[in-house]
Amino acid sequence: xRTLFCFLTRSYKxxxxxxxxAFLSPHSMQRRVRCRRSDVCKEERSYYITTPIxxxxxxxxxxxxxxAILADCMHRYKLLRGFKxxxxxxxxxxxxxxxxxxxxxxxxPLTFCTGVSQRFRQLFGSCxxxxxxYIRTTEERHRRSVEHFWCTLYDKGxxxxxxxxxWYSMPxxxxxxxxQVADAVDASGQAIKVSLESGxxxxxxxxxxxxxxxxxxxxxxxxxxxxNPGAIQPERFLQDVxxxxxxxxxxxxxxxxxxxxxxxxxxxGDSEHTxxxxxxALVNYxxxxxxxxxxxxxxxxxxxxxGKDILKFHAIYWPSFLLGVGLPPPQSIxxxxxxxxxxxxxxxxxxxxxxxxxxxxxxxxxxxxYFLLRQGVPDSDCDYADHKVTNVLNTxxxxxxxxxxxxxxxxxxxxxxxxxxFCPLFFPIERDGRAVPEDYHLLGTVxxxxxxxxxxxxxxxxxxxxxxxxxxxxxxxxxxxxxxxWKLNRMDSGDQRWLDTIIHVTLxxxxxxxxxxxPVVPRVADKLxxxxxxxxxxxxxxxxxxxxxxxxxxxxFQGRTLGPDTGVLFNRLENPTGDEQKTKKIKKQAIISRxxx
Ligand code: MSP
Numbered sequence: 001x002r003t004l005f006c007f008l009t010r011s012y013k014x015x016x017x018x019x020x021x022a023f024l025s026p027h028s029m030q031r032r033v034r035c036r037r038s039d040v041c042k043e044e045r046s047y048y049i050t051t052p053i054x055x056x057x058x059x060x061x062x063x064x065x066x067x068a069i070l071a072d073c074m075h076r077y078k079l080l081r082g083f084k085x086x087x088x089x090x091x092x093x094x095x096x097x098x099x100x101x102x103x104x105x106x107x108x109p110l111t112f113c114t115g116v117s118q119r120f121r122q123l124f125g126s127c128x129x130x131x132x133x134y135i136r137t138t139e140e141r142h143r144r145s146v147e148h149f150w151c152t153l154y155d156k157g158x159x160x161x162x163x164x165x166x167w168y169s170m171p172x173x174x175x176x177x178x179x180q181v182a183d184a185v186d187a188s189g190q191a192i193k194v195s196l197e198s199g200x201x202x203x204x205x206x207x208x209x210x211x212x213x214x215x216x217x218x219x220x221x222x223x224x225x226x227x228n229p230g231a232i233q234p235e236r237f238l239q240d241v242x243x244x245x246x247x248x249x250x251x252x253x254x255x256x257x258x259x260x261x262x263x264x265x266x267x268x269g270d271s272e273h274t275x276x277x278x279x280x281a282l283v284n285y286x287x288x289x290x291x292x293x294x295x296x297x298x299x300x301x302x303x304x305x306x307g308k309d310i311l312k313f314h315a316i317y318w319p320s321f322l323l324g325v326g327l328p329p330p331q332s333i334x335x336x337x338x339x340x341x342x343x344x345x346x347x348x349x350x351x352x353x354x355x356x357x358x359x360x361x362x363x364x365x366x367x368x369x370y371f372l373l374r375q376g377v378p379d380s381d382c383d384y385a386d387h388k389v390t391n392v393l394n395t396x397x398x399x400x401x402x403x404x405x406x407x408x409x410x411x412x413x414x415x416x417x418x419x420x421x422f423c424p425l426f427f428p429i430e431r432d433g434r435a436v437p438e439d440y441h442l443l444g445t446v447x448x449x450x451x452x453x454x455x456x457x458x459x460x461x462x463x464x465x466x467x468x469x470x471x472x473x474x475x476x477x478x479x480x481x482x483x484x485x486w487k488l489n490r491m492d493s494g495d496q497r498w499l500d501t502i503i504h505v506t507l508x509x510x511x512x513x514x515x516x517x518x519p520v521v522p523r524v525a526d527k528l529x530x531x532x533x534x535x536x537x538x539x540x541x542x543x544x545x546x547x548x549x550x551x552x553x554x555x556x557f558q559g560r561t562l563g564p565d566t567g568v569l570f571n572r573l574e575n576p577t578g579d580e581q582k583t584k585k586i587k588k589q590a591i592i593s594r595x596x597x
Contacts, residue, residue, distance in 0.1 A: 090135035095277035420500035422549035
């Protein structure tokens with residue numbers, strides 16, 4: 001542990017030696033070590049999560065929304081847990097491809113960027129993505145931050161002027177070694193070279209520019225990963241990074257000639273060069289937290305969410321830049337895979353891009369959020385299809401969860417429209433009441449659910465958390481079904497008390513599910529909890545004490561009047577939209593056209 005923190009307090013010098021930096025004083029070092037030992041430490045209760053900043057050369061698509069929703073879910077979860085949380089997102093607006101997209105649109109680059117950046121903001125607004133910071137790399141505060149970062153690297157001897165000659169992929173804004181390039185032919189039959197990883201065409205670049213001493217960071221990076229095994233998650237992506245680190249790292253070109261690229265931040269003191277767009281973009285994570293002033297607190301709790309295609313930039317370049325300026329690498333990098341359509345990568349040229357605006361209207365914002373987080377698996381790609389969304393939402397949100405809420409709040413069963421009393425005689429700890437073994441099993445499962453969900457949220461396996469909740473909802477429906485409360489005789493006081501107990505247990509289960517679901521489906525969860533009469537200040541993680549009456553404790557909800565009935569929790573989606581409808585439409589058109597030919 002001590003070595004680890006010592007590591008964080010030193011920066012790497014260009015001449016190969018370690019230099020003490022001001023990042024953590026010995027005093028704050030001690031404090032951090034102590035915090036690790038006790039769970040109640042103010043400093044440890046801060047959280048800073050980021051999404052990648054999105055290129056503005058095209059409109060937002062479903063994959064972008066997924067990154068943002070995943071981060072939003074983590075931010076909301078941490079707030080529920082009482083953390084001070086920051087959530088940053090934004091747009092990446094410099095670089096050749098943005099310059100070209102603006103030209104193609106016939107607009108000035110900044111006007112073009114403002115328009116698309118606004119689209120991202122709109123999407124996030126309409127999908128309840130509750131970011132606390134939105135950054136655009138064309139902002140003045142970012143330029144100052146990048147300039148300071150560059151000058152620090154330069155002053156420390158990590159940037160030097162040299163000659164770069166090699167392959168460059170413009171769509172990926174990425175430099176490639178010969179081993180990362182393959183032969184191919186383009187649409188017109190011309191022989192070209194492409195990037196093995198992305199398939200994009202590459203060009204040979206030869207120019208004088210500024211180089212970053214990436215080669216000096218192979219060992220420090222290996223040290224960092226060795227001492228922080230959770231730094232890159234999931235594990236399979238850590239293995240990819242370790243694989244890349246088996247070979248020497250070539251120095252990295254970090255500028256482009258101004259004559260080729262004007263749309264970017266000029267190199268400080270040398271306006272003939274523009275700073276490489278990835279260096280510029282990565283620094284956004286620091287700009288947000290105030291770099292170069294007062295950034296240490298938030299920076300020390302930073303976590304990044306990134307798609308698998310940009311892992312190398314985040315796991316190799318970024319930590320090296322940071323170590324170079326004397327800052328620690330981020331606490332963790334969480335990698336997710338991609339959304340495909342019919343097994344194919346979404347791309348504008350293939351015309352298979354799923355429009356998140358359209359889809360969130362068709363399925364509701366919470367519907368789309370639920371589907372993406374329920375089906376999105378970090379380790380492997382997920383295939384999107386409208387009929388899958390319809391199935392998942394109808395089964396889990398409309399029928400299972402909505403049906404359960406409806407059952408125990410409908411006036412036919414819940415005459416008094418209250419949270420009725422729990423009667424220990426019928427559901428005693430000693431097991432000689434009316435409850436059967438499966439009911440005790442249900443209680444145990446729901447009691448353990450918050451811990452399980454917590455574990456899955458913490459590791460960003462949101463789909464596992466949702467799977468666990470969905471399974472509990474199914475079991476709770478089974479509980480109600482098993483005891484057929486609608487058949488009980490209200491005139492019989494025993495039956496009435498057992499009926500109240502069944503409803504009480506079910507409402508308690510629903511309260512737990514609603515509270516746990518807030519980070520994923522904030523609107524649906526709010527509707528559910530409001531119907532149960534759970535106040536806004538009773539929905540935190542610390543309120544997850546399930547069924548206190550069972551163990552003889554007071555239940556503050558017992559006897560409370562339910563909230564107003566504002567309609568069904570989640571409307572069934574009767575007709576599949578999108579692809580199935582499109583297929584039907586295409587088939588119909590084909591038949592019509594056959595009839596007329
Ligand atoms: N601008 C860079 C990131 C700079 S961060 C300092 C970039 N932008 S991007 O717009 O191309 O991609 C942003 C994010 O969206 C990346 O994490 C990328 O992996 C993710 N996705 C792009 N297509 C995706 C899918 N089809 N599915 C899931 N996520 C996808 O890269």
